[in-house]
Amino acid sequence: MYRKREYLTTPMFGKSIKLMLLGSGELGKEIAIEAQRLGVEVIAVDRYDWAPAMHVAHRRYVIDMLNPNAVKAVVDREKPDVIVPEIEAVSYEALEELESRGYFVVPNAKAVRIAMNRIELRRFAAEVVGLPTTRYAFAESPDEAVEACDKVGYPCLIKPEMSSSGHGHVKVEEPNPRVVKEAYQYAVTHARGRSKRVIVEEFVQLETEFTILAYRYVGENGIVTGACEPVEHWRYGKYHYIESWQPSTKPQHILEKAREIGIKIANALGGLGIFGVEVFLTKDGRVLFSEVAPRPHDTGMVTMASQDLSEFAIHVRAILGLPVPKPRVLTPAASIAIYTDKDNVWAPKIKGVYEALNIDGVDIRIFGKPFTYRERRMAVVLARGKSIEEALEKARKASSYIIIE
Ligand SMILES: Nc1ncnc2c1ncn2[C@@H]1O[C@H](COP(=O)(O)OP(=O)(O)OP(=O)(O)O)[C@@H](O)[C@H]1O
Ligand SMILES: [Mg+2]
Structure with missing residues (x-):
């Protein structure tokens, strides 16, 4: 059913390979960039114009993605080889029909449906797959x-x-x-x-949280499943702000359990691509499945600094039918998401970047969102260090300089 890809193509000419993003946020933007690197024709769809991925796509469409007719119309017009839902708020009805008509929905329409609904997902994970949960x-x-x-x-x-x-x-x-x-x-x-x-x-007392980036790709003899080194993360307050780092500093036997959970749920959901599997480590030592996004995960942005293949590169390779030899952590790294507390500022300025980038090992990704609202994520700071402590310290320092105005 899933085939090895024998060749890539030239975008914009004749029978090019086309990838359509349903949802064009910051994760979609990085997916688009990785697809562009492989010469894939990229079509970005979202509910507002100039969403992040639209800036790096060949074409863009603004539609109501919860309206099944609008989704089907844009897909039938473009006939993409790969449909990549980037957010949960996409008409599931449309995805299911498109899949039944032969389109490839990543990772598959059923997985998208299960993962977007907490009740279905909990039943599936706990009662069908048998994973430990709260x-x-x-x-x-x-x-x-x-x-x-x-x-x-x-x-x-x-x-x-x-x-x-x-x-x-x-x-x-x-x-x-x-x-x-x-x-x-x-x-x-x-x-x-x-x-x-x-x-x-x-409600459990958290010791820490992991994101297991599990992936499924077409190997020489069938589907291969793997999992990256666990990403560890922590949030302060309700949203503000997420710090991620990789590799995790927790003991191996705990990381092994977390990875096993990630691989099991990815295999149960099936299809191709990366899965961001959220796992809790509780203060009383339990390793619990929380939820899964069948796509790259925001806490996995740290892999842009830490790994040889980022979560986006892995996703694009896997969904195109290309191999994903085990991704390596090249250096300890950390990331911090930059949120804004300003409402409705158009074309915001991002200040403090000189000071931030003046720190050795620090990088930043500006998402390019055209306007702000309170609690909106606008950028991410990435930092490499000799240790997690050093990487986190640099990321904290750098993010403290950044001001969105
Ligand atoms: N049962 C729980 N006990 C303790 N903390 C929890 C529990 N469920 C969720 N949390 C905390 O709230 C966070 C968000 O929960 P969850 O992932 O279910 O929500 P979400 O709406 O999917 O949010 P996000 O999109 O940020 O992942 C978790 O990462 C964890 O920090
Ligand atoms: Mg979550």
């Missing part, structure tokens, strides 16, 4: 939420079935039905779409 229960009314929280125990976390970047998550500290019902209402009103369903999860 305790959980589901609810679709205020009364069921009370029952679910009582079952899971306190503190617990209520999350809408569909949302991203922590939207609609509420922590419930103690068994108080009024508070639980309010929390439930908050979760469902901050969900993507109109679903009334939520997942209630045991």
